[in-house]
Amino acid sequence: MVERSQVEELLSRHLSELTEFAGFEALVSGQGSREDYEGFLVNLVRTHLRSPQVLAFLYSLAPPEAAANLAHNMLEELGIEEESGIAHPSLLRELAKGAGLGDRLAELEVAAQESLRQIISEPILYGTLKEVGLATLVEVVAFEFMLSRVASRIARALARHLRLSSSTLEWFTHHSEVDIRHAGQGIDNVLSYVRYYGFSDEDALTICGMALRENVFIKRYFGEKALARTGGAGA
Amino acid sequence: MRLASATVYALEIPLVEPFRHSARARSLCDSVVVRVRDEEGTEGFGEGVPRPYVTGETPDSVLEHLGRLWSCIAGRDLPELDGIDTLRAIESWLPTVPLPGALADHASRSALETAVLDCLLQRHEVSLGRLLPPVRQRVAYSGVITAGSLETALEHARRMKLVGLAQVKVKVGFEDDVARVHAVRETLGPSVSLRLDANGAWTMERAVEVTEATAGCDIASVEQPLPRGPVEELARLRRAVRVPLMADESLVTLEDADALIDAKAVDCFNVRVSKCGGLSRSLRIAARAAAAGIGLQVGSQVGETAILSAAGRHLAAHLPEVAFVEGSYGTLLLTEDVSAEGIHFGHRGEAPVLTGPGLGIRVLEDRLRKYAREVLELGPGGAS
Numbered sequence: 051m052v053e054r055s056q057v058e059e060l061l062s063r064h065l066s067e068l069t070e071f072a073g074f075e076a077l078v079s080g081q082g083s084r085e086d087y088e089g090f091l092v093n094l095v096r097t098h099l100r101s102p103q104v105l106a107f108l109y110s111l112a113p114p115e116a117a118a119n120l121a122h123n124m125l126e127e128l129g130i131e132e133e134s135g136i137a138h139p140s141l142l143r144e145l146a147k148g149a150g151l152g153d154r155l156a157e158l159e160v161a162a163q164e165s166l167r168q169i170i171s172e173p174i175l176y177g178t179l180k181e182v183g184l185a186t187l188v189e190v191v192a193f194e195f196m197l198s199r200v201a202s203r204i205a206r207a208l209a210r211h212l213r214l215s216s217s218t219l220e221w222f223t224h225h226s227e228v229d230i231r232h233a234g235q236g237i238d239n240v241l242s243y244v245r246y247y248g249f250s251d252e253d254a255l256t257i258c259g260m261a262l263r264e265n266v267f268i269k270r271y272f273g274e275k276a277l278a279r280t281g282g283a284g285a
Numbered sequence: 286m287r288l289a290s291a292t293v294y295a296l297e298i299p300l301v302e303p304f305r306h307s308a309r310a311r312s313l314c315d316s317v318v319v320r321v322r323d324e325e326g327t328e329g330f331g332e333g334v335p336r337p338y339v340t341g342e343t344p345d346s347v348l349e350h351l352g353r354l355w356s357c358i359a360g361r362d363l364p365e366l367d368g369i370d371t372l373r374a375i376e377s378w379l380p381t382v383p384l385p386g387a388l389a390d391h392a393s394r395s396a397l398e399t400a401v402l403d404c405l406l407q408r409h410e411v412s413l414g415r416l417l418p419p420v421r422q423r424v425a426y427s428g429v430i431t432a433g434s435l436e437t438a439l440e441h442a443r444r445m446k447l448v449g450l451a452q453v454k455v456k457v458g459f460e461d462d463v464a465r466v467h468a469v470r471e472t473l474g475p476s477v478s479l480r481l482d483a484n485g486a487w488t489m490e491r492a493v494e495v496t497e498a499t500a501g502c503d504i505a506s507v508e509q510p511l512p513r514g515p516v517e518e519l520a521r522l523r524r525a526v527r528v529p530l531m532a533d534e535s536l537v538t539l540e541d542a543d544a545l546i547d548a549k550a551v552d553c554f555n556v557r558v559s560k561c562g563g564l565s566r567s568l569r570i571a572a573r574a575a576a577a578g579i580g581l582q583v584g585s586q587v588g589e590t591a592i593l594s595a596a597g598r599h600l601a602a603h604l605p606e607v608a609f610v611e612g613s614y615g616t617l618l619l620t621e622d623v624s625a626e627g628i629h630f631g632h633r634g635e636a637p638v639l640t641g642p643g644l645g646i647r648v649l650e651d652r653l654r655k656y657a658r659e660v661l662e663l664g665p666g667g668a669s
Contacts, residue, residue, distance in 0.1 A: 168627065171626070171627065172616075172627035172629070173627060173629060173630060173631030173632075173636060174631050174632060175448040175617075175631055175632055176447075176448060176632060177448075177449055177632050177633075181447075252443060253447055256440070256443045256444055256447050257447065259440065259444075260444055263301060263302060264301045264302070264620065269620065274299065274620040274621040275299065275620075275655070275656070277299045277301075277620045278297075278299035278312070278313065278620075
C-alpha cells in the first residue's frame with residue numbers, strides 16, 4: 051500500500067528544489083529586481099487563475115471518501131464556501147491590480163484559458179481517466195503542500211519589497227501556513243484515490259513521479275527557462 | 286515566388302530530464318532552426334540537429350554553413366508543386382559544399398531543405414502528406430531509456446510500461462549492460478519489444494559477450510554496436526551473433542547505405558531526417574533499404590523540436606515498411622516546444638498523421654526567440 055510518507059517525501063523534495071532555487075531565494079530575500087517580482091506575480095496569477103475548473107474536474111473523479119473535501123476546496127476556490135466568500139480568482143485579480151499589473155489582466159486571463167485549452171487538447175499518455183485524475187490531483191496537492199509552507203514568506207517579501215497591502219496579498223493568506231491541515235488532507239485524498247481506483251503501488255508511485263518529473267513550482271512561477279538553471283530534471 | 290530572406294535560430298531549450306548515452310550527456314536541445322520567407326511573407330520552418338560525433342557538425346559550424354547554403358538559393362523562385370519531384374528539386378538546389386572537419390553537412394541541409402519545402406507547401410496551403418501520402422493514419426513511437434543509474438532506467442521502464450508503449454529501446458555501452466538489460470526486460474514484461482543501442486561503445490568481443498548474455502531477453506535488434514568504421518567489421522559481427530543489427534552512426538550518407546548493403550553488414554537502417562540530410566535523402570536511403578530487404582527505423586534526434594518531429598512523422602507515416610519509429614517526445618523531453626500544438630505522442634506511443642498545411646504544425650516565432658542563444662538574419666545576398 052502506498053504510504054503517506056512516500057507521497058510526503060516526493061512533495062518535500064520538490065519543495066526543497068524550489069526553496070533552494072536561486073530565483074526563489076532572491077525573491078524572498080529582497081534581492082530580486084522589480085522586473086523579477088512582477089514576472090513572478092504574472093506567472094503566479096496565470097498559474098492559478100483557472101484553479102476552480104481544475105478542482106471541478108478533480109471533484110468529478112473524487113472517490114466517496116475524498117468527495118466532501120474536494121467539494122469544499124472547489125467551493126472555497128469559487129468563493130461560495132464560508133470563509134471570506136470571495137472567489138480565489140478574484141483575489142488573484144486584486145493581487146495583480148494591487149501590484150500595478152492591472153493593465154495585463156486581460157492578457158493573463160487569455161493566457162490562463164489558453165493553458166487550460168492546451169492541456170485538454172494535448173495527447174493523453176494514460177489509458178484511462180483515473181490515471182489522468184491521479185496525475186492532476188498530485189500536481190494540485192503539490193501546490194497546496196508548497197503554498198502551505200512558503201506562502202507567508204512570499205507574502206512578507208512582496209509586502210516589504212513591493213509595498214503591497216495586506217488586502218492585495220489576501221490570496222496568499224488563504225494558502226498560507228494556516229492551510230497546513232488543508233494540505234495534509236490533500237495527501238489523504240491522494241491515498242484515498244489510489245485505494246478507491248485500485249492502483250497498484252508501482253503504478254501509483256510511477257504516476258506521482260511522472261506528474262512531478264520536472265519541478266512544476268519553478269516551471270510555473272519562474273518560467274520554463276528557469277528549469278535550466280536548476281540542472282534540468284526535477285523529481 | 287522568390288525566396289526573400291532567412292532567419293537562423295541557434296536554440297537552447299532545457300530538457301525536462303538530462304538524457305545520456307555512451308557518447309554524450311545532454312540537458313539542452315541545441316537544434317538549429319531556419320525560417321525562410323518568400324517575397325509575400327509566407328514562412329516555412331526547418332530544423333537540423335548538429336551532432337559532432339555523428340556528422341561532425343556543431344551548432345556553430347551549422348550557423349556558418351547555413352549562410353553559405355542560403356547564398357546559393359536566396360532569390361530563387363520556389364519550385365512548382367510536383368509530387369515527390371518537388372522534394373528532389375529543392376534538394377538539388379543545395380550544393381554539396383564540403384564542411385571542413387565534418388563527414389557531411391546534413392544538419393544544415395535538413396534545416397534549409399525542410400524550411401523551403403514548408404514555405405512552398407504553406408504558400409499553396411497543402412500538407413506535406415500530399416507529397417508523401419501516408420500509408421497509415423497513426424504512427425506508433427518507441428520509448429528510449431536513457432543511460433544513467435539502473436534505478437533511473439527502471440523508473441523509466443515502469444513509466445513506459447504504464448503508458449502502454451509496445452516498443453522500447455535501452456541505451457547500453459556500460460559495465461552493467463547485462464544486468465541492466467535483464468532488469469529492464471523483467472520490468473517491461475515479455476510483451477514489449479525491446480532493443481538495444483550501444484552508440485558504437487562496444488568492441489567486437491564485448492558485443493558478442495553482451496548479446497550472448499542477454500540471449501534470453503528476446504532482443505529485437507542491437508543498434509550501432511561498434512563505432513563507425515569499416516563495414517566489414519559490422520558484417521563480421523553480424524555473422525557472429527544471432528540478434529539483428531541496426532546501423533545508425535554508420536549510416537549517414539547514401540554511400541554509407543550502399544556500402545552497408547554490399548557488405549551485408551546489418552539487418553536494419555536507422556534513418557533520421559537530420560542525420561541523413563533531409564527528407565529527400567532519407568527517402569532515397571529508405572528506398573535502397575527496401576530494395577535490399579533491409580528493415581527500417583525512422584529515428585529522431587534527442588531534444589529535437591516539433592519541427593523535426595513533424596517531418597519525421599510524415600516520413601514514418603509514408604514509408605510502407607517501418608519496423609520502429611522514434612521521436613515526437615515534444616514536451617515529454619523539452620520544457621517547452623516551439624509549436625502551438627502539442628506534438629508529443631499519447632497512450633501506446635501513438636500519434637495521428639499531421640494534416641495541416643506544410644509540416645502540419647504552427648511554429649511560434651516568439652518561442653524560437655525566447656530560446657535562441659543566437660539569431661542570424663540572412664538577406665537576399667547572405668548574412669546581413
